[in-house]
Amino acid sequence: TTLRDADEYPVRLAAEAPLRGRVRDAAGRPAAGVRVRVVRYELGRLDPVYLPGRELVPAVPTWPAAVVTDAAGRFAVPGLRFDRDVCLLLEDGTHAPQRVWVAPRKAAGDVVEIAAANEPARWVRGTLTGNRERLAGARVTVTPVDPAGGPAEPVDGRTDDRGRFQLPVPAAAVYRVAAYPPDGSPYAAAARVVAWPAAAGAAFAPADLDLPRGTLVRGRVLGPGGGELAGAAAQFLPKDGRPVVRDGLTLLTGSDRVADAAADGTFALAVPAGVDGSVAVYGPANSYRADPT
Secondary structure, three states: OOOOOOOOOOOOOOOOOOEEEEEEOOOOOEOOOOEEEEEEEOOOOEOOOOOOOOOOOOOOOOOOOOEEOOOOOEEEEOOOOOOOOEEEEEEOOOEOOEEEEEOOOOOOOOEEEEEOOOOEOEEEEEEEEEOOEEOOOOEEEEEEOOOOOOOOOOEEEEOOOOOEEEEEEOOOOEEEEEEEOOOOOOEOOEEEEEEOOOOOOOOEEEOOEEEOEOEEEEEEOEOOOOOEOOOOEEEEEEOOOOOEEEOOEEEOOHHHOOEEOOOOOEEEEEEOOOOOEEEEEEOOOOOOOOEEO
16 A cells, blocks of 8 residues: 555554453462563564663553562553463563463453562673773663573663673573663773573673773754754764674674764764764654765
8 A cells, every 4th residue: 555645544443451460479479579571462473672772662652661560469561452462571680581471361351370480590790891990870781692492582781880780681501791881971882792601500691891982973963944853863884884893892883872862952972983984863753864974
């Protein structure tokens, strides 16, 4: 179908049926404080799209927000249909993250009972620095590269006031650890691959990262009428399109490193120093044309 500006297209939305459930631990007790988020939703195979370097919330405006179980282990996820498969990710910060598939419910008011596996967590931990200076408040994501039991979602967190991080992860042989300094920082975002230690009984994998100083590009995004444009974003595209690798780190570019513009349209993006390329700027909607400069 060819879409035209003047046409109207009726859209009928199904009534929502919040997914209500109760989580119990391995001993059958209510599990309080468990973070529950939707990571797959079977509606014509609709999956979330993650934007690296931002909060790990799917880049779909209507995607259900994460919820936390109450003292009785209960939770309710709004914005879903009762007749679809849903995959949930359970995280409590102590045990390994757990994926749970919920089959279509027979009725909208059905309550789903979930038994938490409470598998011991593996930990990826380290210290994030920039030119040996500790970086506080930076976002770190850890993604299993070859997780046992199929694909897994990234686990995210932030460094503490001393640049340290420690994240619980599911079992895997290899992990990708990526670090994203706050927008406006002079250090380039980067990632490294970490192998789980071969020693029997290992409880954590060390994953220190020392980010190199980049070239800080500042700009302001203006709309067609010359006014400030909120909701825009910028990214750096290397001229040769090849990965930028330095000292064992892959410096993040393109869609792996996105800088959001502020309300006044300004942005600041640290790009790899000494690398030729362009900064691509995107508007808040597809009706704006991407503009590499």
